[in-house]
Amino acid sequence: MLAAPGLVFVTLGLLLPLALMLRNSLNRYDPSELMISAVTAENYLKFFGDAFYQEVLWRTVWISGLSTAICLVAGVPVAYFLARHVSALAKRMLLIVILVPLLIGNAVRTSAWMLILNDKGVLAAFLGLFGHEGPLGLMYSAQGVIIGLVSVLLPFMIITLNSVFESIDQNLEDAGQSLGAGHFTIMRRIVLPLAMPGVLAGSVLCFILSMNAYATPVLIGGPTFHMMAPTVYQQIAKVMNWPFGAALAFILMAVTLILTVGVSVVVQRRYRKWSE
Amino acid sequence: MRAGQSRSIRIGYTAFSMAVIGFIVLPLIFIVWMSFYSNKILSFPPEGYTLDWYRRAWALSDFRNGFFLSLRTSLIATVVALCLGLPASFALVRGRFWGRETVSTVLMSPMVVPGIVGGSALFVFFLEVEFLTGWRVAGTSLGLIVAHSLIALPWMIRLVTTSLISVNPSIEEAARSLGAAPLTVFFRITLPVIKPGLIAGSLFAFINSFIDLEKSIFLVGPDSTTLQIALINYLEWNFDSTIGAVATVQIALITVLLLITDRYAKLSRAF
Numbered sequence: 067m068l069a070a071p072g073l074v075f076v077t078l079g080l081l082l083p084l085a086l087m088l089r090n091s092l093n094r095y096d097p098s099e100l101m102i103s104a105v106t107a108e109n110y111l112k113f114f115g116d117a118f119y120q121e122v123l124w125r126t127v128w129i130s131g132l133s134t135a136i137c138l139v140a141g142v143p144v145a146y147f148l149a150r151h152v153s154a155l156a157k158r159m160l161l162i163v164i165l166v167p168l169l170i171g172n173a174v175r176t177s178a179w180m181l182i183l184n185d186k187g188v189l190a191a192f193l194g195l196f197g198h199e200g201p202l203g204l205m206y207s208a209q210g211v212i213i214g215l216v217s218v219l220l221p222f223m224i225i226t227l228n229s230v231f232e233s234i235d236q237n238l239e240d241a242g243q244s245l246g247a248g249h250f251t252i253m254r255r256i257v258l259p260l261a262m263p264g265v266l267a268g269s270v271l272c273f274i275l276s277m278n279a280y281a282t283p284v285l286i287g288g289p290t291f292h293m294m295a296p297t298v299y300q301q302i303a304k305v306m307n308w309p310f311g312a313a314l315a316f317i318l319m320a321v322t323l324i325l326t327v328g329v330s331v332v333v334q335r336r337y338r339k340w341s342e
Numbered sequence: 343m344r345a346g347q348s349r350s351i352r353i354g355y356t357a358f359s360m361a362v363i364g365f366i367v368l369p370l371i372f373i374v375w376m377s378f379y380s381n382k383i384l385s386f387p388p389e390g391y392t393l394d395w396y397r398r399a400w401a402l403s404d405f406r407n408g409f410f411l412s413l414r415t416s417l418i419a420t421v422v423a424l425c426l427g428l429p430a431s432f433a434l435v436r437g438r439f440w441g442r443e444t445v446s447t448v449l450m451s452p453m454v455v456p457g458i459v460g461g462s463a464l465f466v467f468f469l470e471v472e473f474l475t476g477w478r479v480a481g482t483s484l485g486l487i488v489a490h491s492l493i494a495l496p497w498m499i500r501l502v503t504t505s506l507i508s509v510n511p512s513i514e515e516a517a518r519s520l521g522a523a524p525l526t527v528f529f530r531i532t533l534p535v536i537k538p539g540l541i542a543g544s545l546f547a548f549i550n551s552f553i554d555l556e557k558s559i560f561l562v563g564p565d566s567t568t569l570q571i572a573l574i575n576y577l578e579w580n581f582d583s584t585i586g587a588v589a590t591v592q593i594a595l596i597t598v599l600l601l602i603t604d605r606y607a608k609l610s611r612a613f
Contacts, residue, residue, distance in 0.1 A: 068429035068437070069445050072495060075426055079492045080452055080460055083467035087459075090466065140362050147359040151352055160363065161609055166597050167366050171553030173573040174589040178369035180581060181376055186384060188372050217366055225613045249351050278456035280556050285577060295458040295556070302462040303560055312466070315459045 091312035101308050109313035119297075119314075123321065126294040129208060130276040133215040137223040137272050138265065140216070145227030146257070150236070161225075168221035172281035179214045179286060180205065206288035214282040219272040226271060230264025231257070262337045270326045277322045294318045370593055377586030384582060395587040405588055408572035415483065415568065416551040419490035420498075423547045426491075427498035428540070434499070435506040453496035457556025464489055465560035481563025489557045494547035497612070501546060504611055505539025542607035545599050553596070 094104040113119045148157050167175060182188045183204040190202050204210040234257060242252045258265065283293040298318065301311030380390035399405050433439075434446050452460060468480035479485040509532060517527045533540075555570045562571045573588060603609060 067433060067439075069433035069449065072426040072430035072449050072499075073445060076448055076451060076492065076495065079464065079488055080455060081448070083463035084455070084460075086467055086470065087463040140365075143355055144359040144362045147355040151355055158604065158609075162597075162600055162604060163363060163367055165600055165609055166593070167370055169549050169553065169600060170370065170593055170596050171570055172555050173553075173570040173577075174373070174592050175369065177573065177577055177581075177585050177589060178373040180577070181373055181384075181586075182369050184384075184581070191387070217369065220362065220366055222613065225610050229610055249348070274456070278458055278556075280458050280559075281574065285574065295456070298458050298462055299559065302465065308466050311462060315462060319456070319459060 087308075087312045088316060090308050091316055093309040095307045095309045100306055109310045110317070112310060113313060113317055122292045122294060122297055123317070125208075125292065126277055126318075127321070127325070129212060129215070129293065130273050130279075133212050133219060133276045134269050134272040136212070136216050137219045138269055141220055141223035141227055141268065142258075142265075144220075145224045146231050146253075148224070148228050149231035164221045164224060167217065172218070175218065176214060176281045176285045179210075179217065179282075183210050183213065183286065205286060206291060208287075208291070211283055211287045211291065211293075214286045215276045215279055218279070218282065219275055222271050222275065223268045226268035227261065227264050230261045230267075234260050259337065262333070266330055266333055270330065273326060274322055277318065370589075373586050374590045374593060375586075376583050377590045379583050379586075382582075395583040396591075399584045399587040399591075402576075402584065404567060404572040404576065405569065405584075408567050408569040409591075411483070411486075411566060412552055412569040415486050415490050416494075416548050418487050419494040419551045420544050420548045422487070422491040423494035423498040424540070424544060427495050427502060427543070427547075431499050431502040431506055435503050436511070449499055450496045452492040453500075457554070460492070461489065461557035461560040464492075464557065468561070480561055481566065483566050485561045486558060486566060486568065489561050490551040490554065493554050493557060494551045497546040497550050498543040501543035501607060501612060502536065502539045505536045505542075505607070509535045538606035542603050542612070545603040546612050549596060549599055553592075 090101065091109055092105050092107070094102040094106055094108065096102050113123075148160060152160065180187070183202065184190070185201040185203070185205065187202075189204070190198075193202070204213070238256055238260070239252050242256050247255070278295050279293065280295040280299065283291055284296050287293065294314065295318070298311055298314045301307050301314055305311070376384070376388075377395055378391045378393070379388040380392040380394070381388055430445075430449055434442065434449070464485075465480055468485055472478050472480065479488070514527050514531050517531050518524070522530070553570060554568075555574065558568050558571055559574075562568060567575070569588070569592070573585065577585065600609070
């Protein structure tokens with residue numbers, strides 16, 4: 067079968083290691099022997115018994131939720147603008163402008179934000195022109211991390227929403243208008259309900275990506291700003307506590323899954339009511 | 343361009359969108375600008391301009407070797423993704439077999455599983471293989487190539503399947519009924535039609551492998567550090583215009599690759 071080589075490769079390179087990691091999360095950690103084979107829930111209990119890790123999870127969740135919300139508010143008008151107000155050529159060019167920052171990689175993009183947010187950086191110098199003095203305090207802060215995350219996630223949101231807006235029949239908007247609806251009424255009553263699947267898809271994508279963000283919290287948040295993905299890395303690669311690191315990874319994926327599925331179900335139920 | 347929509351609404355949309363796009367792009371413009379500053383200590387506005395940072399970045403073996411290692415790794419990963427992805431794409435588009443959806447989900451899963459999770463799983467797996475067999479994979483270029491091929495494969499499959507769907511099978515049938523051998527049909531009919539998809543798929547596979555941080559961070563070794571890891575290692579202790587120089591080279595490379603991709607495929611389709 068033609069797909070077999072790829073299938074074997076992904077199974078050996080991803081699925082088998084993931085299955086092993088799930089098994090490892092039930093093992094016991096020992097500082098001298100690293101890992102002792104066992105079947106125990108102690109790694110999961112350790113997470114839920116330790117206020118520190120719960121705070122890390124909670125911080126990851128609220129930062130991701132807030133970043134996603136900001137992306138939604140900022141992304142909807144831009145996606146609509148690209149779908150309705152721009153010529154094909156301009157759209158193609160703007161799309162490249164949006165995609166370059168997305169595909170430039172987390173290391174380069176985050177270092178660019180460090181240059182802006184730094185206490186002696188671009189933003190401080192700019193605000194200095196207006197008489198602002200003293201440190202900005204954006205580096206090593208939640209605000210700084212959210213700014214960095216939003217800039218990574220916005221392109222994803224814009225592109226997802228844009229393709230949905232383009233699939234909406236423009237005649238519907240014209241009909242609304244000819245019946246006397248103002249622009250915001252049309253958006254609220256016609257466009258956004260129709261675009262709901264895309265809004266949901268874009269938000270879920272942004273939320274998942276920021277739940278798993280690594281570079282932004284590490285570089286902008288600094289060593290004392292803990293989020294889940296850097297903590298997984300720390301436990302697995304530095305502390306070498308594989309059982310606990312594995313448990314952390316699965317808790318992260320499970321929480322992400324439960325929250326995204328939960329929100330999707332709620333939104334879809336409301337959306338069905340709307341469209342009836 | 344709706345005649346009916348009022349001018350003020352259009353201006354509002356344009357202004358808001360430009361501000362948002364500016365927010366996304368401006369940091370990159372500043373980091374390119376910074377790479378030419380002559381100041382030793384970063385401050386604004388700059389005192390003058392120089393190309394010294396590029397010389398310095400080149401002189402640092404971490405960056406130079408990292409760049410070439412990244413190039414090599416991503417090129418090999420792209421070739422692996424092509425060899426595995428092209429036949430798989432054919433099976434997914436043309437094949438009618440039980441479990442096709444599952445096969446597709448599995449092949450795309452490296453894109454869905456978060457990089458840190460996939461990376462840590464692979465890292466522990468490699469080390470366990472090493473304990474059992476003595477065969478060292480983590481920290482070698484083989485380990486990196488495996489990880490990067492996993493990153494590249496779903497992008498290849500996504501773009502190649504999209505272009506394969508657009509091939510009308512009846513053209514191939516016509517060629518076959520006129521006596522063309524299967525390989526002739528493939529090389530003379532199918533391949534030319536899906537060439538744009540293959541090019542776009544390869545470029546996206548290459549780019550996403552080149553910029554990877556989350557998987558690579560587990561698998562780099564003292565002699566095999568990719569450019570992205572060299573960058574964040576450097577950032578941990580320093581912040582000067584050397585970073586700007588490296589960033590500028592990468593921005594130029596990615597922009598050129600994206601412009602090429604744009605000629606062959608609708609960019610938004612890759613997401």
